[in-house]
Structures are given as structure tokens and as C-alpha cells.
Amino acid sequence: MSKNIREEGLEKPVDVAEYLFRRLYEIGVRSVHGLPGDYNLVALDYLPKAGLRWVGSVNELNAAYAADGYARIKTISALVTTFGVGELSAINGIAGAYAEHVPVVHIVGCPSTVSQRSGMLLHHTLGNGDFNVFANMSTQISCDTARLNKPSEIPFQIDNALRECWIRSRPVYLMLPTDMVKRKVEGKRLETPIDLSEPPNDGEREDYVVDVMLRALHAASNPIILVDACAVRHRVLPEVHDLVEKTRLPVFVTPMGKGAINEGHATYSGVYAGTGSHPDVAARFEASDLVLSIGALKGDFNTTGFTYRTSQLNTIDFHSDHCKVRYSEYPGVAMRGVLRKLVERVEVARLARRPSIHVANEAQKRRDPSPTVTQAWFWPRIGEFLRENDIVATETGTSNFGIWETKFPRGVTGVTQILWGSIGWSVGAAQGAALAARDAGEDRRTILFVGDGSFQLSCQEVTTMVRHKLKVTIFLIYNEGFTIERYIHGMDAEYNDIVRWKYVDVPTVFGGTDETVRKFVIKTKDELDALLSDKQFNEASGLQFVEVWIPKEDAPRALKLTVEIGAKNNAKMED
Template identity: 75%
Template sequence: MALDIRTESLKNPVPVAEYLFKRLHEVGIRSVHGLPGDFNLRALDFLPEAGLKWVGSVNELNAAYAADGYARAKGISALITTFGVGELSAMNGMAGAYSEHIPVVHIVGCPSTISQRNGMLLHHTLGNGDFNVFANMSSQISCDVARLNKPAEIADQIDHALRECWTRSRPVYIMLPTDMVEKKVEGQRLGTPIDLSELENDVEREDYVVDVVLRYLHAAQRPIILVDACAIRHRVLSEVQDLVKKTKLPVFVTPMGKGAVNENEPTYGGVYAGSGSNPEVAAQVEAADLVLSIGSLKSDFNTSGFSYRTSQLNTIDFHSTYCAVRFSEYPGVMMRGVLRKVVERVDLSKLSPPLIPKVINEVAKNRDSFTDITQAWFWPRLGEYLKEGDIVVTETGTSNFGIWETKFPPGVTGVTQIFWGSIGWSVGAAQGAALGARDMGIDRRTILMVGDGSFQLTCQEVSTMLRHRLKVTIFLINNDGFTIERWIHGLEEEYNDIVMWNYTQIPNAFGATDKQFKKFVLKTKDEVDKLLTDKAFIEGDGLQFVELRMPKLDAPRALKITAEISAKNNARTE
């Protein structure tokens, strides 16, 4: 065999797949989601050598949802699919990760560079000789695309992609041809970790912005803090916590920001979402003469149909790529450094005494004389069941709006997909989040809140939960159909109906015996109270499946308000 002069100078040659997977392990990934396919099979053989565990989902869409959930719990995740048919099935999940700022490394096993060069008529292709068509599609929902076609460039491409994924908190796409899997790259590089540090702001520009922020903050009479999704996604929660604790300003979260702030803080005021907010919350936020808005993502469902009544003249925005004070924008001045210096330099003697909000978990107030489990009663009641450190996953629809009324104990991680809003996402995300928590070595309950309609789309992922013996408690809200769609349009229309399943039998259909999981069907408030105070249920070992029977047209107050606004927006003709 002829000597390959491109690799003979390598001091410690390692296969490309080994290099890639060891880098995944280095950045914190321990389990890899995905499905096998003939173009990725040889690469999968290298996972154990890198200390990675193969998860194995039931389809690529669920695997993408699970990778999303894993990243939210663990910090970053990886997904492996095969070329064409596999990656396209995963694309909806990856688009959701892109829109919601979730760092997922999507690795696609693809045909060899020889097959690509020759334009061969291979399976899983469009038959037109274009092997970049799917990568080009994914380039629109990835912050970096790495085609690993040239061994001399591959190590740099991998390191760059992983850095982009982490620092920009968005998916990257890595195309791994079959003939590159065992090509050699320099293994000595693995001794130097990838630099994942965030770029520092220019000191003079940063100091200027800090001075401007403090000038407005010290002059304000009724300042508040409003925390949104990108504060979580871009990892500035420690800075937020320090700001809240030091200034003792009233602090509120958006629906996508729920869980970002310790809700036991004395200055925590609740969830603000414009017209969908509790009236007391809306009154205090909208009366503020200065809003320190951290990581805002003002989508329609996150703002109850763009119904904010706050003025940009009274707002300072902190983002991962810029800051804005009123109508002045400072590009390239990132929020982390600014927030740190604001905390360090704020003069507490110049802050006005804050009006301290009160958040009450109003269970008794919402307990009516009816035995039925109502939305208004259940969501505050859930807050009494939750405990410190839980991961709470809520599905698009009823759950995403109901959870606004649930008071979280300290350390609860809220996992929602309010912006992308892909029905069924939460089932896969719960599996990924539970696995991510276990990979961190932390004993946490993962609690999934999902509607019956959403569950029918992705119920197969329950089999993956069983396969890995994950600690997941599923609350399935059975209210006979697509409730959020009913309230937007078509309360009684056939297209919002679904077939009634025997939901608690699903784990049995996936091979579980009754000893391997617990199942409950609850129809009354008293039955809910009894279960949520049961010690064995609270411990939550293994899989627990709870079906909650709720009235068909009952819905959280915020959902009804947002649905009405959404329906009006949908009906606009100019």
C-alpha cells in the first residue's frame, strides 16, 4: 500500500470518527441520540471508545426532540442520522432547536466522497447527482455547516463547529462521508481543549454602555427586571441572580423565561406576558418607568399576541450580541460583561425603594364546588407537588399556558417550546432531559405535562424512556382533542377531534409489564390530592403515567386570551 504523505507526518494519528466523538465527550456530551442507517453505521462503532452511550430512539423526529431536551438539561447535545431520509425526518426538530437557541450537534452519515464526485445514483438521494442539497437545506437552520471531505481540514472544521454551537447556542450540521470515518487526523490536538470562552467586549465600549445603564437605573422611580428565554440559552443566569439579589428590584419572567429566577426570592413577581398576565403582574410591569429586559424573545405566544404595554423609551435590552438603551443600539456589546459591571458598580443608595410584589400559589381560591379537575385549580395545585431541582417539561398548548400559574420551588428547570411550538415535541424532550440529568449524576425528577392530542404524535418515545429506565412522571391531560386549536378556531369542528386511546396502556404496548411502571387515571380533584401527597408517587422512581380527565372546553385563562388575539391576527387581511 502506498504511503499517504498527507498523514505520515501526524504525531498521533487517530480516525476522524474517534476525534469527533472524543471532542463531543470533551464538551460535556455523554449520550448520543439518533438512529442507525447504512451511511452512519461504521461511525457508530467508535462511540464506546470515546465514552459515549448510544441512546437509540424510535424515529429521527423524536430523536431530534430528545436531543433538544438533553441540551436544555445538560448544556449541549448530539444527534446522528443518516443521509437524506434520516436527516430530513429530523429537520423539524432541528429547526425548533435553531429558533429557540438550543445547541445541538447534528452529525449526518453520508455517501463517500468518491460517490459524491461521480454523482452516483444512490439510494436516499434525489437521483440528480446533487449530494449537497440536504446540507444546503440544513444551512438555513444551523449556525455552521461542516462538510468533512478533506482530511487535512477536518480537525479544524470539527473544532470550529463545536465552538460555534456552544458560543452561539444554536445547532451545527456536520456531514461525515463514509470514506472519511477512518481517515487519520492529528490526535495530539485532543490534548488541548476547544476554547469555548465567550469573546470579551471592547472595554471602552462596554464601560460606556454600563455608565448609560446606571444613569437611567439610578434615576428611575419604579424600575423592574424582566427575564426572558435568551438569558437561559446564553447562560447568564448567575449574572441575573446576582443583579436580583444585590438590587432587590422586582423581578418578573416571561413564559419562555419561567424557571430562570428563583421564585422564592422575595422580589419575584410572577409571569409577564402582556394581556395574558395576571392583572396584578401586568399593572406593576406596565407602571414601571424602567424595564431591564434581559434576553428578550418577543414572539406572539411569549407576549400573548404582541400585547405588551411597555415602551421602548423605558426599556434597556440586554442580548447575547448587543445591548440597547431606549432607541440607541450598541452592536457587539454583549450582555454578560455589561451585567457583571452593572452589578459591581450599581449604587444602592441611589435606587428608589421598590414596591415588593407578592406571588401566591392560589389553590384554595380556585377550588370550586365541582368534583371535576379544572385547569384553574390544577396548575396552582401542581406547584405544591413540585420540589427543588425538578425538571418540568410542558407541551405546546394547554400546558404551556397553564404552567404560568404554577409556582416553582428553587432550582426547578422549566423546559418549554413556546416559540417553535411543534406539537408532540415535549415527549421526546422529556426523554432527553431526563437522560441529560442522569448523565450529570444528579437525581432529579423529570415531569412531563402533555395533552392527549400532542401525545398521539410522539408517544413512541415512551419506549425509549422504558429502555433506559428513566425517572419520568407523565401527566397526560385528556380533554378530548386539540384544545388550543379549538380556542383559536373551531370549538366543535371535526378537525380538532382525535381518537380516544387507552393512554395508560401505552407502556404495556411497548413491552412493559405492570411492575415496570405505575399508571393512574384521575377524574376528580380529590383523586389528584390523594395521589400528589402519596410518598411513593412523590419519590417518582421509574416511569409513572397519570391520565388526568379534564372537561373538553376547559382551558387556562391565558390560553383563551392568547388564542383570541391569535385568531384576530390570523384573520387580518391588511
């Protein structure tokens, strides 16, 4: 009787799980990652009703990595885990998404509200009656945390969390008790889409900031543009592209911003990362007297150990929640509106535009007489293999640094985790990215570069690629262990060694067949040249696995510089 009383005031009753999943579909999610568990099973039954596909992964950590990769292509993603054991396995992946501004909706199926109030000694708990301990952990890596305990509040909680996830481009956490899954809430709200528009800046404050920026820009003798990760994560690339196109100023990207700009554009001038940059790129960038820095995340690996040779006096910073002109900060003035007005009002005739530098893949220049595949040659050669609109995922280690030397064709999306840097992330992320591209109706190749050490941490996600028939080409760099760690400390240390696997057999062990997976072992430059020129290989119609042999002690120039500077910084701190 009490249930009917609660529901009789509802105009269009709908179950909580259906409400949640329909909202996810509305904001662009089509596939949901995660693992089943007894506290989320009933909720998972609602996925098909909302038009969503269950992905399934082999463990929650990989599922979180995959959700991260999915969101980088499809703008937002969803992950479902079970209480305690499941969500804690995923928490590293969610932390990475938080650090790198990636919007992931983390839904945790949990014990019923009755069980929680009674403090029952249930499995997957710490045995202390505290059912909020794990949610409390997640508050530190979520921009919104909602416990869906009261039906009258649940629709608002869901809508608010999804809006926060989208606007702030960071994970949110939804705790869904088993007895709330089928409870009725007001479905009429579903007729009104969630408002995902960003709050506009105050008009007068925005105009003032734009005027200050324009005075600096028109007065500069050598202005340039630098595009970083948050320009991508906070979806201002259309405005950035308009600014580049109108001003024709030299434009650079950071390692975390790689792929944000069309690298075939006439004013594209390379990857700037302090002393790790190509010498010509560094010289051109550091000659500037004004840097328009858009969406900066100045972490150590993104700046080669904080080696930017620029001054804040010569910098204008654009961020998602504030802007800064030299040392003057303007809180609450978000970059999107500012960039739009800057494009509208900049006087091109008053700009001092110095020449850009020419950036090219230097495969022939880097090719030495030895047959051995080297890091210096490999990455420019890969640049010749890439085609427009590819998705390129790179792993923490040599791949993240080597890809700096690869010039991308138009439309290539870089998927990389440089700030959080969780080893093994890229395998799951590549799966999620490939699935997101397919969900978006895009015929794109997804190409993964991962070291042998990293691959051993998360290789099981290959089975999810097989299961969903995804088009992923995996380049496994076989260099006998953790090369990045060797350069940081312990070149010959046992803890940086790994067991030699039969890597090309992994896809078969995980469910692939000779008909569904193509496998290659590459030991020389000529062998790699032949493979990258092969028509069938370039078509990448299914899963492809390439084991590339590179010497153990070989590493990209940028990696060597970064760890060398990091070691010096650590030594200073110890002193």
C-alpha cells in the first residue's frame, strides 16, 4: 500500500535503472563498460531497454581504462561495477580519468538501503557496518558523488551528476542500492533533455578580459599559440581551430595536446615540451614574446621536467574556469566565450606574424645502416604509415615519448595518459577508443603502441577486442622489460626485467583465431618497411598484432632527457 501511495503522484512512473540508462543514452553513451556483480545484476537487465550495449571486461581496472579511452573519442562514458571489491579495483582507472579531465560516469551497485541502515555484516564490506567508506574514497576523484537512496531525489541527483560530469569533464560517482533499481520515479523529466550548456561568462567581465588580451596580442612582435590537453578535454577545439585559421599564427602542441591541431596546417610548428622538444621547435617557440597557452596541464612529463623557457610575463592562459593575462588572474571567466570573442575581434592586420617552421617525419634522415629497428627511426616511420582520422593510443614509457617524433596526418586523435601514467592503461583505452569510434559510426583505424612490460599488466583486454570484433592494430615493442624504469633507475636491475612471453600467441589464447587475427614478428627495418607498405595490413580490417624488436637500452631522446632532468630535480630535493 505504501508503495502505491508513493507512486500515485507520479505522472509517468519509470524505474530508476531505466531512468538512469536512458539519460546515459541521451548524452551520447552507447556502450557501457564494467563487470557484473551480485549488487548490480538486476540493474544490468535494463541496459538493452535503453538502447545500450553491455561491453564486459575481464577485470574492473581494465574496464575503467576502457571507459577512459571511450570518453576520449565519444566525449563521455559509463562504467558499472559492484560494491567494494569491484569499485576498488576500478579506482586507479577513475583516478587517472580525474587527473586528466576525462568524463566517466561510475555507477556502483551496492547493498539495499535496508541492509545499510541495519549495518548488516554483508560480503564485500569491511565488516564494520560502514557502507559509505568506499563512496567517501571516491569523493576525492569525482566531481560529484550521489547516493541514490531516496526515490523523490534520485532523478535530480542523476541529472545533476551527468551535467557536472559533462561540464567539468571529470568522473562522477553514483551509488545505486539494489532496492532502488526498480523503484518508480518521475519519468516525465525524461521529456526534457539535460541542460549540458556551460554557464556563460559575465558579459562585462568577459569583454574586459578580451580587451586586455587583444591589447597584448596586437602589441606583440612575435606571438604564437600553444594547445594543451584541456583544450581537448573541455571541447574548445572548434574555437581553437577558428583562432588558428583566422590569425595564421604559428601553433604548437604539447605532448598531452598532440592530435588537437591539424599537423598538416601551414602554421603547425611541432610539439613543444621544453628541452625535450626538437631543437628547431624549441628555438622557434622560445623566440616568441607572447604565448597564447590554451588548456595547459604543465606536468613534469608534459614539460620535460618543467623545462619551459618561457615567462609568465609573456603568457596568456586560457582555462575551463579562469583566464590569466601575464600575472593578472580572472576567476570565473571560462575560455570558451573568451576564445569566441577573441576570434571575432582580433584585427589580423595588426598582428605581427613571423614564419612558422616546417615539420616533417624524418624517417629517411634517422635511418642508419644497421638493420636493427631503433626508436629514433621507428616513430618517424610510423608517421608515414598513419592515415587521416586514425586513433593512435600510446602507453606510458617509450611510446608516450617516441610519438613526439611522429607527425600526424589530418584528423588523427592522440590517446595518451601522460600525467597519471598508469602502466598498462593503453590496452584498455585502445579497446574503449575503438568501440567508441564504431559507436559513433566512424570507420577509423585504432593503432596501439605498447611496451612488453606494460602489456603484461593488462593484456587480458585483448579478449574484449576479439569479443567485439574491433579493428585494432597492436604494435608491441619488445625491448625486454620496463625501459622507462631502467632509465629512471636500475638499467640492469632485476626488478625491471620481465619473463619473455610468446606475445604473438596472446590473441589466440584469448579467443582469436587465424581467421580473425593477423600476427607478425618484426626484427629489422626492412621487415617493418614491407609490413607498413602492405595493402592488406593498411586496411586493418580486424585485429592485428605486431611484435617489434627494439634493443633493451634504446629509448627516445625525449625520454632520456626527461628522466635525466627528473633525477637532477630529485637530487636537489634530497639536498
